[in-house]
Amino acid sequence: MPDLWELLSILAKFLLYFGVLGSVGLVLARLVFRRETEAAHRRIRGQASALALLALVAAGSGFLLRGAAMTGDASGMTDPEMLGLLWRNPPGARLLLLGSGLLLVLAGLRIAGPGLWIAGAGGLLALWSFALIGHVPDAGPLWLQALLVLHLAAAAFWIGILSPLHRLAALPEKLSAAAGLGRRFGRIAAVTVPVLIAAGIVMAWRLLGDLAAMTTTGYGLTLLAKIAGVTILLGAAALNKLRFVPAMRRGDPAAAVRLRRSIAVEWLAVCAILLVTATLTTLQHPPG
Numbered sequence: 001m002p003d004l005w006e007l008l009s010i011l012a013k014f015l016l017y018f019g020v021l022g023s024v025g026l027v028l029a030r031l032v033f034r035r036e037t038e039a040a041h042r043r044i045r046g047q048a049s050a051l052a053l054l055a056l057v058a059a060g061s062g063f064l065l066r067g068a069a070m071t072g073d074a075s076g077m078t079d080p081e082m083l084g085l086l087w088r089n090p091p092g093a094r095l096l097l098l099g100s101g102l103l104l105v106l107a108g109l110r111i112a113g114p115g116l117w118i119a120g121a122g123g124l125l126a127l128w129s130f131a132l133i134g135h136v137p138d139a140g141p142l143w144l145q146a147l148l149v150l151h152l153a154a155a156a157f158w159i160g161i162l163s164p165l166h167r168l169a170a171l172p173e174k175l176s177a178a179a180g181l182g183r184r185f186g187r188i189a190a191v192t193v194p195v196l197i198a199a200g201i202v203m204a205w206r207l208l209g210d211l212a213a214m215t216t217t218g219y220g221l222t223l224l225a226k227i228a229g230v231t232i233l234l235g236a237a238a239l240n241k242l243r244f245v246p247a248m249r250r251g252d253p254a255a256a257v258r259l260r261r262s263i264a265v266e267w268l269a270v271c272a273i274l275l276v277t278a279t280l281t282t283l284q285h286p287p288g
Contacts, residue, residue: 012062013278019055024123025160101125151199179248207286229273
């Protein structure tokens with residue numbers, strides 16, 4: 001049974017994942033779909049900024065909670081010696097890189113012209129920070145860490161399109177624009193989703209080492225729960241691509257309503273996946 005500090009750490013990680021992937025994903029969506037999302041620039045900028053700020057708060061909280069976990073009580077959150085020890089080790093390096101990346105995201109969103117590219121570079125720094133500490137960095141070489149960043153970038157891109165597409169589908173006068181955005185994303189996702197899945201499979205294989213560990217270890221069983229969430233996400237995305245978006249292109253407004261419902265399911269699946277991931281990286285350890 002997890003203790004209080006572990007539960008708080010899971011919550012902080014969930015908010016961190018949600019904030020980082022959400023903010024970076026919105027920036028990527030703006031970079032890739034500039035024309036389609038131009039009218040929603042201010043809305044997207046506000047959402048991305050709020051998510052980046054959430055991630056900064058969650059990152060700082062998570063760092064302090066590491067101190068509490070090491071001492072077993074709240075004193076570790078303010079103990080200079082304990083926090084100094086953390087700062088001089090990978091948790092400190094990760095916090096520095098993550099914070100720098102998120103600050104670049106926030107700054108870039110406020111700068112005209114090259115600002116989006118600055119925000120995008122900051123987003124990549126933030127994603128790379130996840131390769132500095134955790135199960136994947138502990139388990140393998142540099143190429144595996146790069147694979148993790150690629151996996152996270154593909155996930156962020158998917159998450160980032162959900163809000164703009166959901167918003168467009170809510171406006172009857174934007175039915176054609178929503179269909180166009182959905183169709184173009186579907187074409188790109190035909191490449192990014194297999195990359196996302198393949199990277200996940202390779203990392204799981206490296207961490208588990210044996211297929212039997214999927215059903216005989218706590219780590220493997222938790223990973224199966226994550227796979228279940230991904231399966232739901234893929235199912236909803238398939239409906240969008242094969243049924244709802246084509247119907248919207250034919251001018252069917254009811255399809256836009258169904259698309260919005262499907263995106264809501266995707267959001268629930270995303271939240272479930274992130275929560276399971278936060279639990280996995282806090283309470284479970286790869287076999288061996």
